[in-house]
Amino acid sequence: MAIAETYSIENELNILDPKKVRVHKDGFNKVKLSIKGEKEYPEVKPVMGFPLTNPDSFISFVEMKDGKKDKEIGIIEDIKKIDSKSRKVLKEELRKEYFMPRITKIIRMKEFHGVMKFNVETDKGEREFETRYKEDIRKLRGGCVVIRDADGNRYEIKDYRKLDQKSLSLIDTEL
Amino acid sequence: MGTTTSEEILPIGPKEELPEAIQEEVDNICEPEENVHVVVSTDMNLKGIFDENWFLATDKRLLVFTGNHYKRPELVHEMPIVDVTDVRLKNYIGNGVLEIETAEKAVEFLRYSRTAFNKSGIAEVPQAIDRLREQNGVKIEDRKGRDHEHERGHRRSSRCEKCGNIVPVWTETCPHCLEKGTLLVRLFSYLKPYWYIAVIAFVLSLATTGLGLVPTYITKFLTDRVFVPITPTSDARRLFLLNVFVLSIIGIHIFNTALGTVRTYMMRWLGNKIILDLRTSAYQYLQRLSLNFYNKKQTGRLMSRISNDTGRLQNFIVHGLQEFIMDIFLLVGMCIILFITNWRLAALTLIPIPTLVVGSVIFGKKMHLVYHKVWRRMAGISAILADTIPGVRVVKAFASEDREIDRFKRTNEELFKSNMHAAKLSTIYFPIMGFATFAGGIIIRWFGGRDIITGNMTLGELMLFMGYMMRFYAPIQGLTRLNHSLQMAASAAERVFEILDAQPEVDDKKDAIELPTIRGDIKFDNVVFSYDGEKNALDGVSFEIEAGQMVGLSGPSGAGKTTLINLIGRFYDVTEGSIFVDGYDVTDVKVRSLRNQISVVLQDPFLFHGSIADNISYSKPGASRAEVVAAAKAANAHDFIMEFPDGYDTMVGERGGGLSGGEKQRISIARAVLKNPRILILDEATSSVDTETESLIQSAIERLVEGRTTFAIAHRLSTLRKADKLIILEKGEIAEMGTHDELLTNDGLYKRLVDMQSQLSRMKAI
Numbered sequence: 001m002a003i004a005e006t007y008s009i010e011n012e013l014n015i016l017d018p019k020k021v022r023v024h025k026d027g028f029n030k031v032k033l034s035i036k037g038e039k040e041y042p043e044v045k046p047v048m049g050f051p052l053t054n055p056d057s058f059i060s061f062v063e064m065k066d067g068k069k070d071k072e073i074g075i076i077e078d079i080k081k082i083d084s085k086s087r088k089v090l091k092e093e094l095r096k097e098y099f100m101p102r103i104t105k106i107i108r109m110k111e112f113h114g115v116m117k118f119n120v121e122t123d124k125g126e127r128e129f130e131t132r133y134k135e136d137i138r139k140l141r142g143g144c145v146v147i148r149d150a151d152g153n154r155y156e157i158k159d160y161r162k163l164d165q166k167s168l169s170l171i172d173t174e175l
Numbered sequence: 176m177g178t179t180t181s182e183e184i185l186p187i188g189p190k191e192e193l194p195e196a197i198q199e200e201v202d203n204i205c206e207p208e209e210n211v212h213v214v215v216s217t218d219m220n221l222k223g224i225f226d227e228n229w230f231l232a233t234d235k236r237l238l239v240f241t242g243n244h245y246k247r248p249e250l251v252h253e254m255p256i257v258d259v260t261d262v263r264l265k266n267y268i269g270n271g272v273l274e275i276e277t278a279e280k281a282v283e284f285l286r287y288s289r290t291a292f293n294k295s296g297i298a299e300v301p302q303a304i305d306r307l308r309e310q311n312g313v314k315i316e317d318r319k320g321r322d323h324e325h326e327r328g329h330r331r332s333s334r335c336e337k338c339g340n341i342v343p344v345w346t347e348t349c350p351h352c353l354e355k356g357t358l359l360v361r362l363f364s365y366l367k368p369y370w371y372i373a374v375i376a377f378v379l380s381l382a383t384t385g386l387g388l389v390p391t392y393i394t395k396f397l398t399d400r401v402f403v404p405i406t407p408t409s410d411a412r413r414l415f416l417l418n419v420f421v422l423s424i425i426g427i428h429i430f431n432t433a434l435g436t437v438r439t440y441m442m443r444w445l446g447n448k449i450i451l452d453l454r455t456s457a458y459q460y461l462q463r464l465s466l467n468f469y470n471k472k473q474t475g476r477l478m479s480r481i482s483n484d485t486g487r488l489q490n491f492i493v494h495g496l497q498e499f500i501m502d503i504f505l506l507v508g509m510c511i512i513l514f515i516t517n518w519r520l521a522a523l524t525l526i527p528i529p530t531l532v533v534g535s536v537i538f539g540k541k542m543h544l545v546y547h548k549v550w551r552r553m554a555g556i557s558a559i560l561a562d563t564i565p566g567v568r569v570v571k572a573f574a575s576e577d578r579e580i581d582r583f584k585r586t587n588e589e590l591f592k593s594n595m596h597a598a599k600l601s602t603i604y605f606p607i608m609g610f611a612t613f614a615g616g617i618i619i620r621w622f623g624g625r626d627i628i629t630g631n632m633t634l635g636e637l638m639l640f641m642g643y644m645m646r647f648y649a650p651i652q653g654l655t656r657l658n659h660s661l662q663m664a665a666s667a668a669e670r671v672f673e674i675l676d677a678q679p680e681v682d683d684k685k686d687a688i689e690l691p692t693i694r695g696d697i698k699f700d701n702v703v704f705s706y707d708g709e710k711n712a713l714d715g716v717s718f719e720i721e722a723g724q725m726v727g728l729s730g731p732s733g734a735g736k737t738t739l740i741n742l743i744g745r746f747y748d749v750t751e752g753s754i755f756v757d758g759y760d761v762t763d764v765k766v767r768s769l770r771n772q773i774s775v776v777l778q779d780p781f782l783f784h785g786s787i788a789d790n791i792s793y794s795k796p797g798a799s800r801a802e803v804v805a806a807a808k809a810a811n812a813h814d815f816i817m818e819f820p821d822g823y824d825t826m827v828g829e830r831g832g833g834l835s836g837g838e839k840q841r842i843s844i845a846r847a848v849l850k851n852p853r854i855l856i857l858d859e860a861t862s863s864v865d866t867e868t869e870s871l872i873q874s875a876i877e878r879l880v881e882g883r884t885t886f887a888i889a890h891r892l893s894t895l896r897k898a899d900k901l902i903i904l905e906k907g908e909i910a911e912m913g914t915h916d917e918l919l920t921n922d923g924l925y926k927r928l929v930d931m932q933s934q935l936s937r938m939k940a941i
Contacts, residue, residue: 027280051268099223099269099288113666114343125225129290130341132333134551150333150341151289153269173548 016074018081106167188213188303189296217287379438391642399635446493484667491664502650535655552590690768695722695884703751714907727895730904774852778859780843788823794850810845837868
């Protein structure tokens with residue numbers, strides 16, 4: 001007996017056709033989305049589904065109404081599949097909205113009464129920041145480490161195992 | 176007229192001190208009579224590179240510069256204020272942008288990290304610019320709601336308001352602004368009632384330390400007078416001296432042991448006594464504080480303060496402090512004796528000390544790090560256990576045992592590695608420290624031996640050095656740890672004192688009166704309440720309830736239902752407006768006399784560790800057994816209680832382990848029945864039980880409600896049908912009020928909720 005019409009969860013995903021998607025910005029810094037042959041959206045907000053583990057996949061577009069988030073329009077599965085112009089705009093916007101400098105070297109780590117103070121070098125320049133919770137230093141798969149500081153900023157170490165010896169010995173204690 | 180002058184004095188916006196180099200640039204650009212009103216610095220440029228950036232607003236224009244004292248400033252933006260049509264702060268993750276809009280375009284003006292946002296006055300910039308625009312003759316509509324929402328889940332600033340440093344999680348007072356000295360002084364104020372004991376113990380400490388040095392000193396005489404006499408002595412005389420010296424050593428030892436015993440006992444008594452006082456007063460205080468204090472702290476942390484932190488203080492007073500004083504006396508005493516005996520050799524004995532001190536400090540730090548890592552790994556293992564053992568059903572259901580074993584194995588291996596690292600360090604540390612001590616022995620033997628040969632020193636004196644040497648180095652290592660233990664004690668003291676210093680927010684007025692037995696009329700008069708002073712949980716709520724009426728409270732979650740009932744019991748004080756019970760303002764009466772007439776049945780009832788009977792009679796200590804059983808019967812609890820082998824004597828755990836949710840609920844209703852309150856509050860009392868139990872509870876509640884003023888919060892609106900009055904809250908305001916029928920005809924929020932629920936139950940039926 002054949003099983004008739006099994007429900008598939010994939011139907012829940014509202015995947016946008018990457019060939020039809022165009023993203024651009026106007027002079028008022030608004031991100032616009034057009035789906036060729038279907039619809040134009042005057043203001044949308046792109047959001048990453050996996051900003052830490054997979055920033056290039058599952059980008060969701062949310063429609064903006066009166067400066068507030070409204071409903072989700074759809075998702076693009078892979079940012080690489082949309083045209084290069086749109087991709088550039090989108091990546092730039094995402095990188096601004098999810099600002100996460102990459103730590104290249106740890107100069108100093110010092111604890112004072114449970115507050116850990118970091119002095120680091122990042123791809124955006126030298127930086128000093130503090131963490132309050134040990135959970136703020138998160139180890140992800142593949143040696144990636146994400147640190148969230150006491151003010152809510154995020155920092156990333158691509159692969160902590162590949163840091164120089166001194167940096168490694170400093171961060172290793174906290175992982 | 177007075178108001179206008181104060182407005183002129185009021186600053187337009189935040190103003191930081193401007194670096195001179197930028198000031199010069201500003202002077203070049205601006206007209207002479209132009210005033211700078213806003214100066215804000217940020218920590219990144221528009222490209223997102225960390226860099227100093229300055230935003231300025233004058234009467235006429237907005238400016239942005241990069242640069243600082245060291246780098247030549249450069250102008251990034253300049254815009255006349257009259258061109259501005261809108262100002263926005265766009266707060267993103269990890270950074271944000273100040274965006275200025277003109278008629279033609281929007282310009283990203285300034286970029287800032289969250290740190291800069293929390294530290295500087297960027298948040299006030301849009302309002303400041305609006306004020307300047309108004310001065311330039313632009314009409315501004317209301318600012319409210321125009322700013323972009325903050326990043327979700329963004330914590331409120333964790334910086335100290337005074338010094339701007341990050342405040343640790345476990346405390347509210349900034350350790351940077353903390354004076355360790357004052358804390359210890361305050362700690363010692365607890366010594367005051369027992370100062371005589373403290374003085375005696377101190378004198379005894381001195382005596383035992385001093386006496387502890389004597390036997391070795393006697394050995395010196397023993398050597399020089401008896402074993403190898405320096406001056407010719409008769410054998411009989413030598414024998415006599417031998418007896419005298421040996422007997423005095425025995426005597427001193429016994430005497431010193433006795434003194435030491437008394438001293439140790441006194442110090443322990445003292446330490447325990449202080450902690451007894453401190454712990455009790457902290458607990459007393461904790462009980463007096465209002466719910467708000469508990470909301471702000473995690474209960475686990477509060478518990479730790481009462482048990483662990485006070486314990487840590489005791490440890491410091493009893494052990495840390497005592498050892499510290501002894502170590503100092505021992506060192507000073509030995510130094511004096513040794514230097515008097517042979518200053519040259521004594522000085523040489525000090526040579527290994529720097530190695531000892533430096534070694535202890537360096538290794539102490541290293542060991543701390545390594546053990547920290549071990550502790551981390553250990554916590555990792557605990558986390559896995561805490562995850563997978565209670566969640567074992569999920570693990571087995573998804574057949575992921577092997578995966579979990581693998582995860583555990585990996586973490587365990589990491590623990591092994593860091594444990595071995597610690598082992599490696601300590602195996603190096605102890606030999607090195609041992610060598611330093613050993614070197615001291617060699618110095619004494621070699622230089623001392625030479626002195627003996629040249630006749631500058633006697634054998635007895637050498638024995639004295641050898642005897643003291645072993646005891647000389649130990650206190651030094653102890654003293655290097657002093658700073659650490661001092662730090663620990665200071666922070667523990669601070670956490671305990673924080674509780675003692677907190678002011679109860681709900682406190683009886685000095686002239687508060689005893690509330691007489693009430694009938695139960697309740698009146699809310701324009702009540703406003705805010706938990707954090709920013710968002711109003713209740714916003715102008717007014718209503719009147721007659722004694723004996725039942726009021727149903729409903730509305731979406733977060734509408735302020737629980738807040739409203741918490742205010743009736745005065746668990747918090749209203750921010751504005753007043754609440755009257757029988758015409759008495761609740762802030763004018765004693766909190767106890769008010770709460771004595773109110774009973775609360777919560778959604779998740781809390782049972783204390785004890786028997787079922789104890790738990791029922793918690794609301795009325797000293798209630799007779801008959802009363803307890805009657806209350807249980809009224810609450811439909813009697814039958815299931817009697818099924819336990821121990822009946823009413825059945826022990827229930829901290830959270831009422833062994834009882835089902837419905838059973839716990841009925842015990843808490845029995846508790847409420849026994850109290851016989853005038854006002855009854857039911858907070859979702861039936862929401863977490865099955866239908867059958869619900870009907871049991873419902874019938875128990877109906878008995879309880881009879882003739883009392885009752886407030887019932889319920890999501891299942893059918894349970895509220897019998898209410899005399901329904902209050903529907905929405906966003907802290909009363910959306911609708913009336914009887915069930917009135918509200919149905921009203922066709923408002925209540926009607927919508929009722930419709931939705933009947934639809935839901937139809938769906939469930941399918």
